[in-house]
Amino acid sequence: MTYTITATAVRRAARAGLTVAAVLLLAAAAAPAPTGPSTGDHLFLMVTKGDGRSGDTRGTLLxxxxxxxxxxxxxxxxxxxxxxxxxGSLPPEDGYCTMLYAPVTAQADGEWNGRPVEYRQTFPNGCVMRARTGAVFALES
Structure with a gap:
């Protein structure tokens, strides 16, 4: 829906004692908010090699x-x-991971079913992270 302010409307408002700015403010307040793309379920995902304070970080918006x-x-x-x-409730996948300590930190922030999501976990290595989080943090694929 589009609202158009005509010169006639401005003159009538001026005669009624309203300023042009007031007319524009009233028109803006009456206009519905623009609709953008659906926000839906979305998470900003990041994986950082290391303990999360430094290192190589990759991220994407899911x-x-x-x-x-x-x-x-x-x-x-x-x-x-x-x-x-x-x-945190994802079922772990079957498989074997080495006991090599090469920490990776997985982080997610966003919204799911209208609820905020905040997740942060440091795993001993990428294999353990993949086994516990499935495809969610598979950013290299």
Missing amino acids: LCDPPQGHGRAAEACDQLAAVGGDI
Whole structure:
């Protein structure tokens, strides 16, 4: 919906004792807020090699309507949908990881089903992170 202020409306408002600025303010207040793209379920994901305070950081915005953001976005969205967006509740995947200590910190901030999501976890290595978070933090794919 578009509101147009005509010269006639401005003259009438001036006769009524309103200023042009007041007319414009009233028109702006009556206009509906512009609608942008749907915010939907979204998470800003970051993976930092190291303990999270320094190191190589990669990040992306995961959108789930439609799935986009990284190579396994559809799979990540499906996994998150299965646990209601609670990353800590993702079921661990089967597999074996070495006991090599090369920490990685996974972090997610965003919104899922209208609720804020904040997640931060440091894992002993990337293999353990992938086993515990599935496709969600698979940013290299």
